[in-house]
Amino acid sequence: MKILLVEDEKPLSESIETYLKQEGYLCESVLDYANADDRIVLHEYDCVIVDISLPDGTGLDIIRDLKAMESPAGIIIISARNAVEDKIEGLEIGADDYLSKPFSLPELNARIKALMRRRNFGGQNEIICDEIKIQPDSHQAFIQNQMIDLTHKEFELLLFLLSNKNRILTKETIAEHLWEDNIDLTDSFDFVYTHIKNLRKKIRVAGGKDYIRTVYGIGYKFVTP
Amino acid sequence: MRLLTKTTMYYLLSTLGIFLLGGVIFYLVLMSIIDNEVDEKLVFHKGQILQKLDTGNWDGADSFFSIEKNVHIRSTTGNLGAPDRIRDTLIYDPLEKEYMPYRQLVTLQQIHGKPYQITIREPLVESESLTEGIAYSLIALFLILIIVLLFVHNRITNRLWVPFYNALDRLKNYEINQPENLHFDETNVREFEELNRNLSQMTSRIREDYRNLKEFTENVSHEIQTPLAIIKSKLELLMQSEEAQPDQMNLIQSSYQAANRLSKLNQALILLAKIENQEFPEITIIHVNDLVEKHLEYFRELIDLRELDLQINMTADPVVSLNPSLGDILISNLISNAIKHNVERGSIGINLNEKALTIINTGEATDRDPSQFFHRFTKDGNHTDSTGLGLSIVWKICKLFSIEIQYSIQDNLHIISLVF
Numbered sequence: 001m002k003i004l005l006v007e008d009e010k011p012l013s014e015s016i017e018t019y020l021k022q023e024g025y026l027c028e029s030v031l032d033y034a035n036a037d038d039r040i041v042l043h044e045y046d047c048v049i050v051d052i053s054l055p056d057g058t059g060l061d062i063i064r065d066l067k068a069m070e071s072p073a074g075i076i077i078i079s080a081r082n083a084v085e086d087k088i089e090g091l092e093i094g095a096d097d098y099l100s101k102p103f104s105l106p107e108l109n110a111r112i113k114a115l116m117r118r119r120n121f122g123g124q125n126e127i128i129c130d131e132i133k134i135q136p137d138s139h140q141a142f143i144q145n146q147m148i149d150l151t152h153k154e155f156e157l158l159l160f161l162l163s164n165k166n167r168i169l170t171k172e173t174i175a176e177h178l179w180e181d182n183i184d185l186t187d188s189f190d191f192v193y194t195h196i197k198n199l200r201k202k203i204r205v206a207g208g209k210d211y212i213r214t215v216y217g218i219g220y221k222f223v224t225p
Numbered sequence: 226m227r228l229l230t231k232t233t234m235y236y237l238l239s240t241l242g243i244f245l246l247g248g249v250i251f252y253l254v255l256m257s258i259i260d261n262e263v264d265e266k267l268v269f270h271k272g273q274i275l276q277k278l279d280t281g282n283w284d285g286a287d288s289f290f291s292i293e294k295n296v297h298i299r300s301t302t303g304n305l306g307a308p309d310r311i312r313d314t315l316i317y318d319p320l321e322k323e324y325m326p327y328r329q330l331v332t333l334q335q336i337h338g339k340p341y342q343i344t345i346r347e348p349l350v351e352s353e354s355l356t357e358g359i360a361y362s363l364i365a366l367f368l369i370l371i372i373v374l375l376f377v378h379n380r381i382t383n384r385l386w387v388p389f390y391n392a393l394d395r396l397k398n399y400e401i402n403q404p405e406n407l408h409f410d411e412t413n414v415r416e417f418e419e420l421n422r423n424l425s426q427m428t429s430r431i432r433e434d435y436r437n438l439k440e441f442t443e444n445v446s447h448e449i450q451t452p453l454a455i456i457k458s459k460l461e462l463l464m465q466s467e468e469a470q471p472d473q474m475n476l477i478q479s480s481y482q483a484a485n486r487l488s489k490l491n492q493a494l495i496l497l498a499k500i501e502n503q504e505f506p507e508i509t510i511i512h513v514n515d516l517v518e519k520h521l522e523y524f525r526e527l528i529d530l531r532e533l534d535l536q537i538n539m540t541a542d543p544v545v546s547l548n549p550s551l552g553d554i555l556i557s558n559l560i561s562n563a564i565k566h567n568v569e570r571g572s573i574g575i576n577l578n579e580k581a582l583t584i585i586n587t588g589e590a591t592d593r594d595p596s597q598f599f600h601r602f603t604k605d606g607n608h609t610d611s612t613g614l615g616l617s618i619v620w621k622i623c624k625l626f627s628i629e630i631q632y633s634i635q636d637n638l639h640i641i642s643l644v645f
Binding site for chain 1: 447450451453455456457458459461464471474475477478481482484485488526527530
C-alpha cells in the first residue's frame, strides 16, 4: 500500500514516515506543495496525508488537484491550525478525514487503516487476526467464529488495539481515541483500565488467548503470536 | 459629594465669613458716621443756644433750668477754661420704660457774668435696632446669594460639565478588546479638552499594547503546536523501540505526559483567545434540552464508570442563541466538570426549566470563593493534571452570549447555574 505524506516539518515528517514504514506501508514524503503536485501526477497512491499550511501553498489545493484527476486515493488532512473552517472546507472538497496536531502516531495509523478498509472493500470487510475476527461495519467481533458481546467502546478499543497490534499504546492515546477531546477527564485512565479489563475478560471467557499485555506505568500492547 | 457642590459649599462658607466681618465693619462705620453727624448737630445746637442765651432777656434765673427739650442749664462752680466734653450716655425714658442712648455735649459758659454748665443731648439710634437691621439685611442678602448660587450650580452641572460626564460614561463602558478607538465629543473647555485628549491617547496606547501582547500569545500558542507534535511523535517512536529498559520507558512516559499536558493547555488557551477575538460569528437557535441530552449520552458511560447517581429533571425546553461549536463546548465542559470534580459514588443533578439550567454535583467542600474557579488556572489542589481552564472557557462563552452564570457551594454540593 502506497502512502504520500505532505508535511513541511521535516522531523515530524520523519517520525510519521518511520512509524508507517514499520507498519508495512510504502511511504513517500515530500516537504512542499510543488513536489507533492509532481508526485501525484506521476504516481498513484492509496492514501495521501496532507498538511494544510505548506511553505509554497495550501494542502487544500493538493486535495483539489487529486479530485480534479479523479484520483481514488484516500485523503487525510493533518493541520496545526485546528480551525473549524479548514476542517469543514477540507472535508467538503473531498478529504476523508481530519486530524489536528499534535496527534499520536497510532491514531493516525488507525485512521489510515479505517480509511483503507472503507475504500478497498466497499464496506464488505473483515479483519482477521489469529483467532479473532472483526466486522467493523456491523460492530461485531468473533473469537473462533463465536460472537462476543462487546459494548460500543469495548469494540472501538479492540479495533484500535488491532490496528496497532504489537505496538505499545499509551493510556493517553487510547483515551484520546475513545473520548476525543474529553481526555481532559482526570479519571479517563481508570476508564481505560476498566475497559481493557472487561475486554480481556470477555475474550478469555469466549475461549480466546490473553492478547493484551500491560506495559507497567505506560499503557497496553496487543500481542499477536 | 460632587466637585461643584463642594466648591459651592466652600464659596458659601467663605461668603458667610465675609458677611459676618462685613456686618461688623458696616456697624462700626455706620455708628461712627452717626456719631459724627450727631456731634456736629450738638455743636451747631450749642451755638444756637448760646446766641439765644446772649440775646435772651433773663436775669436772676434759677440755678437749674431748661430752655428747650434736651437742653439743661445749671449754675456751676467749675473752671470755665475746661474744653467741651462730648460723650454717650443713657437716659431713662419713662414712656418707653427703658434707658435710651443719647449723645450729650457738656460745656461751661459764662452767661451774664455767672458760670453755667450747659448740657445738650441728642437721642441716638438704638444700637440694638441698628444691629438687627444690619443682620436682617445681611441674612436676606445671603439667602439670595445661596439661591442664585444653587441656580448657577445647577445650570453649570447641566451644561458646562456635560462633556466631562460623557467622557466618564464612555470610560465606564470601555472594553479593551473593542474594535474601535475611544472617541470623545468636542468641547471648548480647555481642561476637558485636555482630559479627553489624554484619555484618547492613553486608551489607544493601552489597546495597542494589549493587541501586541495578545498577538504574541496567539502566535506562541500556534507556533508551539508543531514542535509539540514533533516531540510527541519522537517519544512515541522511542517507546516502540525494543531496546528501551523499564526505567528509560518511565522517563519517556513522563516526558510524553508532560508534552500531552502542554498540548492540552495550549489548545485551551487558543480556544480562549479565539472566543475573545469573537472568531465564532455563526449563531443559531439551540434547544438547550437537545444539547444537554446529546452530551449526557456522550458522558453517560463515564458517569456509569464512576458509579455516579445521575438525576435529570428537565421540565422545559428553552432556546438560546449560541454558536453551535461553543454551545457544545459549554455544555460538555460543565458536565465533564461535574464528573471530574465529583466524589466516589457521588451524584449529579441536572435541572432545566424555562429560565435556567442548573448542574449540581457532589464534591469536596471548600471555603474558597466559587467565583474564583472562573479565573484561569484556578483549580482544586487534587487535580494537577487538569488544565484549570475549563471554567474560564465556560465563563467566556457565557459572557459572549450574555448568559448569566452563577457558581455556589453549599456544604459539599457544587451548584452551577446558567440563567438565560
